[in-house]
Amino acid sequence: MREKKIFVNITNHARGVRGVLHLGGEDVYHFLNGIITNDPNFLRKGAKDVMYTAFLNAQGRFLHDAFLYATGEPFGILADVDKAHMPALMRLLRMYKLRAKMDVRDVSDSFDVWARFGIKSSEKALEDGWPIDPRTEKLGQRTILPKGAEPALELPASDSALYEQWRHSMGVAEGPSEIPSGSAVPLEYNLDGLNAISFTKGCYVGQELIARTHFRGIVRKRLLPVTSEPSSGPLEEGMDVYAEGAARSVGKVVVAGNSSGTSLALLRLQAAFGDRQLRAGSKEGPVIQPHRPSWWPPEWGTEEHEQQ
Structure with a gap:
């Protein structure tokens, strides 16, 4: 294609x-x-x-x-x-x-x-x-x-x-139909890497959270494209995502693709790029595989590890 x-x-x-x-x-x-x-x-x-x-x-x-x-x-x-x-x-x-x-x-x-x-x-x-x-x-x-x-x-x-x-x-959500209006944190939905944000212009509505998160240098969760095996069951929007052996959710399915398509999930980056299997919906739910988009800056996903 x-x-x-x-x-x-x-x-x-x-x-x-x-x-x-x-x-x-x-x-x-x-x-x-x-x-x-x-x-x-x-x-x-x-x-x-x-x-x-x-x-x-x-x-x-x-x-x-x-x-x-x-x-x-x-x-x-x-x-x-x-x-x-x-x-x-x-x-x-x-x-x-x-x-x-x-x-x-x-x-x-x-x-x-x-x-x-x-x-x-x-x-x-x-x-x-x-x-x-x-x-x-x-x-x-x-x-x-x-x-x-x-x-x-x-x-x-x-x-x-x-x-x-x-x-x-490509891991790109678009519009309030896919980016939850009133609740989504823009940097978690990758708007900083999608050229939507100026960090040098004057003040604007909502700037404080964006600037504080950006200059702190750590974004722990980001939207990622994920795929799953159709045989393991369908993904549904709103499903929690669990890492193998973890009791707490590490993310959520935001957009569910069809049986042959790619879904979008908001995931903790340490879990997404770790070595533990991820499942959606429950600890026995469909296995999902996150994919790192080719357009991502190389430093994304390593900030938390480097500061530790």
């Missing part, structure tokens, strides 16, 4: 649909800078065409994520977001808006979200000009196109479920 370039319209996404918001107004960049984890000034200055970011609550827990695209207007941004949670995101934006000169509109009827995946990781840019997925180049490319502006397909457009399986095999 890595040698092919497969297109998929992910507006109709396997776990809900993607929607598109238009954010505009002369205060839009200043406004966003105070409520998102990334630095929107990179879009304003033209240093980036697209960025991945998150919205947090005051306690630093994940609420929403978004892909922000510069539109070419002086004060215009298109946001690719989880449509199922779009009403909650729009309420959040309007709550923070106060007197800021900015507006937010749902323009999902005018745009589609497309991904192009399966490309070789060495391909930095392709002839069509689509931007590389801002999370990691290994996820391929991602863009927003006007309705009816389908790309010239090399192959028939793929089912969005295949893209979801591809993304899960």
Whole structure:
């Protein structure tokens, strides 16, 4: 699959649909800078065409994520977001808006979200000009196109479920449908390694927990892709994970894949990369095998051991 370039319209996404918001107004960049984890000034200055970011609550827990695209207007941004949670995101934006000169509109009827995946990781840019997925180049490319502006397909457009399986095999969750809104710690869901967080920008809502955890240098749990033998029984979302010989849970299944797909589990890293067998649901449940994604920084998973 890595040698092919497969297109998929992910507006109709396997776990809900993607929607598109238009954010505009002369205060839009200043406004966003105070409520998102990334630095929107990179879009304003033209240093980036697209960025991945998150919205947090005051306690630093994940609420929403978004892909922000510069539109070419002086004060215009298109946001690719989880449509199922779009009403909650729009309420959040309007709550923070106060007197800021900015507006937010749902323009999902005018745009589609497309991904192009399966490309070789060495391909930095392709002839069509689509931007590389801002999370990691290994996820391929991602863009927003006007309705009816389908790309010239090399192959028939793929089912969005295949893209979801591809993304899960990389250990990447997306949207509040997969990253628990109001409870997930962003660094445990790898948002620091997915280029969603700026550690040099000014203050924003929820920054304190993120900065404290980052500069402490230890993240004990992270989201990982896991596989299991179909014959050992199905995985279900919410199952606790146990290490052989341990009485307490070492993690939880967050996203359950189908019988041939990859699931996502939030696991203690010492257990995930240790030598004890892991089972889901109970000490006699399905055996699971964690996999270390190729895009992970080499130091992830060793911080706790090194400090000890």
